[in-house]
Amino acid sequence: MKTPIIDFINDYKGKKPLRLHTPGHKGFVFCGHEEDDITEIPGADELFSPDGIIELSQKNASRLFGTPTYYSTEGSSLCVRAMVFLLCQRLGRQARILAARNVHRSFITAAALTGADVIWQRPMPDDTVVSVTVDPVTVEEQIIRDKPDAVYITTPDYLGKTADVAAVAAVCHRHGVYLMVDCAHGAYLHFLPEPSDPLALGADVCCTSAHKTLPALTGAAYLHTAEFSREEVLSAMAAFASTSPSYLILQSLDGLNRYLCTYRQRLRRFIPEVDNVKASLAAKGYVPYGDEPMKITLRTSMSGLTGYETQSRLIEKNVYPEYADRDFITFLPNPQTGVRGLRRLSSVLCTFELSDPLEQERFAAVLPRRAMSIRDAFFAKKTVLPVSQCEGRIAGDVCVSCPPAVSPVVCGEVIDGATAEYLRSHGVKSVSVIT
Numbered sequence: 122m123k124t125p126i127i128d129f130i131n132d133y134k135g136k137k138p139l140r141l142h143t144p145g146h147k148g149f150v151f152c153g154h155e156e157d158d159i160t161e162i163p164g165a166d167e168l169f170s171p172d173g174i175i176e177l178s179q180k181n182a183s184r185l186f187g188t189p190t191y192y193s194t195e196g197s198s199l200c201v202r203a204m205v206f207l208l209c210q211r212l213g214r215q216a217r218i219l220a221a222r223n224v225h226r227s228f229i230t231a232a233a234l235t236g237a238d239v240i241w242q243r244p245m246p247d248d249t250v251v252s253v254t255v256d257p258v259t260v261e262e263q264i265i266r267d268k269p270d271a272v273y274i275t276t277p278d279y280l281g282k283t284a285d286v287a288a289v290a291a292v293c294h295r296h297g298v299y300l301m302v303d304c305a306h307g308a309y310l311h312f313l314p315e316p317s318d319p320l321a322l323g324a325d326v327c328c329t330s331a332h333k334t335l336p337a338l339t340g341a342a343y344l345h346t347a348e349f350s351r352e353e354v355l356s357a358m359a360a361f362a363s364t365s366p367s368y369l370i371l372q373s374l375d376g377l378n379r380y381l382c383t384y385r386q387r388l389r390r391f392i393p394e395v396d397n398v399k400a401s402l403a404a405k406g407y408v409p410y411g412d413e414p415m416k417i418t419l420r421t422s423m424s425g426l427t428g429y430e431t432q433s434r435l436i437e438k439n440v441y442p443e444y445a446d447r448d449f450i451t452f453l454p455n456p457q458t459g460v461r462g463l464r465r466l467s468s469v470l471c472t473f474e475l476s477d478p479l480e481q482e483r484f485a486a487v488l489p490r491r492a493m494s495i496r497d498a499f500f501a502k503k504t505v506l507p508v509s510q511c512e513g514r515i516a517g518d519v520c521v522s523c524p525p526a527v528s529p530v531v532c533g534e535v536i537d538g539a540t541a542e543y544l545r546s547h548g549v550k551s552v553s554v555i556t
C-alpha cells in the first residue's frame with residue numbers, strides 16, 4: 122500500500138529546501154522530529170479540504186476500514202465534538218441525545234458548545250462511573266418516552282466492557298434515531314476475525330483513537346461514517362479543529378495503513394496469547410473484568426489489593442499500566458508488546474500476594490439532581506473550590522481526573538455528599554462550581 126504523505130515529506134526533506142513557512146523551527150533539530158514536521162505547503166494538501174496526498178491516504182484508510190474514514194490529528198476528542206455538531210447540523214437545530222452516563226469529558230463540552238440537550242440512560246445496578254451496562258430494552262423504553270434524536274454510547278469502555286451495538290442499533294433504527302458511538306478504545310475491532318467495529322454492527326457514526334490501540338502517534342484518530350456526507354464531516358471537524366494539523370501525526374496515520382494490511386493476521390495470532398494471560402492470572406486468584414479481547418482489566422480489590430497499590434508495585438518493577446483506580450487496574454497490550462511482554466506482566470503480577478476481597482467501592486447508581494442545562498452551567502459565572510467545600514453546589518464544569526476523564530457529576534448537576542467523597546477519594550482536589 123502506498124504512503125503518499127510520508128513520500129511527499131521524504132521528497133521535501135531530500136530537496137533541502139529553504140523553509141520560509143511555519144513551523145518556526147524551520148526543520149532544524151531542537152527535540153528530534155522537526156525535519157518531518159511541515160505545514161500545509163503547496164503539495165501537502167489540506168486536512169479539511171483534501172484533494173491530494175491526504176485524500177489519497179484517507180482513501181487507503183477507508184478501504185482498510187471498509188467505510189468512509191476521516192483523519193483527526195487531535196484525537197477522538199475532536200471527533201466526539203464533531204459527531205455532536207454533525208447531528209445538530211443535520212437536524213438544523215440543537216439535538217436531543219440519550220447518552221449512557223460514562224461519556225468522556227469531550228462529549229460534555231460538545232453538548233455545552235452546541236447546546237445539545239442530554240438525557241442520561243437510567244443507571245443499571247452494577248454500573249460504576251467508568252463502566253456501565255447499555256441495556257437495549259432500557260434504551261428502547263427511554264427512546265419511546267424521551268424522544269431523542271440520537272443515542273450515544275461509549276464502547277468499549279475504559280475497563281474493557283463492550284455493549285451489544287447490533288442490538289442497540291436495531292432499536293435505534295426501529296425508532297428512526299441515530300446511533301453515535303465513542304469507540305476511542307476500539308480502533309482494532311474492525312480487524313478481528315469477525316469485524317465488530319460499531320459501523321459493521323449498525324452504528325451511524327463513530328470515532329476511534331488510532332493512538333490508543335494501534336501503533337500510531339498520540340493524537341492520531343479517525344471519524345468513520347457512511348451516514349453523514351464528506352462535506353458534512355469535513356465542515357464539522359473544521360469547526361473545532363486547529364488549522365495547523367500535525368504532519369507528524371498525519372504521517373503516522375499514513376504509515377499505519379501499510380501496517381494494517383497485515384494486522385488481521387497479527388491479531389489472530391496475538392489474541393490467544395492475551396487470553397492465556399487472562400486465564401493464568403485468573404488461576405492465580407485475580408478477577409478479570411470486561412469482555413474486550415485486547416484489554417486486560419483486573420478487579421484487584423476482589424483479590425485484596427487496590428488498583429492504586431497494584432499500580433505502584435508494578436511501576437517499581439518498571440511495568441506501567443494504562444489506568445488504575447481503587448478497585449481496578451487496566452493494561453493495554455498489543456502485538457508490539459509481544460508474548461515476552463505479556464509474560465513479563467504476568468510474572469510480576471504473580472509475585473504479589475493476594476488475599477480476601479476488600480470492601481468494594483460503592484458509588485450509588487443514581488443520577489445527581491439536575492439544576493440547570495449543561496450549556497447554561499458551562500457558560501455561567503464560576504469559582505473553583507476545594508472538594509471539601511463543594512457539597513450542595515452546582516457543578517460548572519466536568520469534575521474529573523484524566524484518565525479516565527469520565528465525570529461522576531456533569532455541569533448543571535448538584536454535587537451531593539457521596540459525589541464529593543467520590544471525587545476526593547479519586548484524587549480530585551478542587552472543582553469548578555457556579556457562583
Ligand SMILES: Cc1ncc(COP(=O)(O)O)c(C=O)c1O
Nearest residue numbers: 195196197198225275303305330
Ligand atoms: C472513551 C473515550 N473517549 C474519547 C477519548 C478521547 O480520546 P483522545 O485521547 O484520542 O482525544 C478518550 C480518552 O481517553 C476516552 O477514553
